[in-house]
Amino acid sequence: MSEVREKKPTIHEMLGAEKLRDVVETFYTNVQADPLLSPIFPEDIQPVVEKQYMFLTQFFGGPSLYSDAYGHPMMRARHMPFPVTPQRAEAWLSCMRHALQELEVNEELTQLILQRLSAPAYHFVNSEDE
Numbered sequence: 001m002s003e004v005r006e007k008k009p010t011i012h013e014m015l016g017a018e019k020l021r022d023v024v025e026t027f028y029t030n031v032q033a034d035p036l037l038s039p040i041f042p043e044d045i046q047p048v049v050e051k052q053y054m055f056l057t058q059f060f061g062g063p064s065l066y067s068d069a070y071g072h073p074m075m076r077a078r079h080m081p082f083p084v085t086p087q088r089a090e091a092w093l094s095c096m097r098h099a100l101q102e103l104e105v106n107e108e109l110t111q112l113i114l115q116r117l118s119a120p121a122y123h124f125v126n127s128e129d130e
């Protein structure tokens with residue numbers, strides 16, 4: 001009997017680094033068009049795009065780009081200066097779902113990514129709906 005076991009591929013491997021970059025860019029285009037989200041994001045979104053690309057690379061199982069540059073993610077704490085409401089968490093996930101659909105990421109991988117992001121999104125909620 002063979003002892004060789006296939007390692008389950010990571011989201012980062014299934015999506016690929018280039019596609020992840022496209023997803024992050026499309027996602028923030030959607031964020032900037034969203035009436036609930038756009039007011040809490042800076043007009044110059046490019047630095048946020050860069051950081052999110054680095055964070056999601058490691059969150060999806062790729063190299064630890066974000067921690068290497070910025071230290072421990074402490075993501076909930078980093079969101080404390082911004083009013084993250086339940087409706088904004090929904091809107092954030094919805095911008096991500098649309099980005100994945102616009103870029104024709106397959107349905108199975110789309111579901112896996114959204115599932116993986118739902119827990120942190122609701123965990124970052126720190127304010128009541130306005």
Ligand code: HEM
Pocket residue numbers: 037040041042048051052055059070075078079082083084085088089090092117120121122124125
């Ligand atoms: C739940 C809804 C969310 C809202 C409303 C939200 C909003 C924001 C805002 C306003 C910023 C700061 C932009 C700035 O620099 O001025 C930010 C930064 C960031 N967010 Fe979110 N976010 C949400 C969920 C998430 C989730 C689910 C993740 C990843 C799992 C995430 C990852 C990040 C990262 C990596 C940054 C950059 C942190 C840094 O400055 O180093 N966010 N977010």
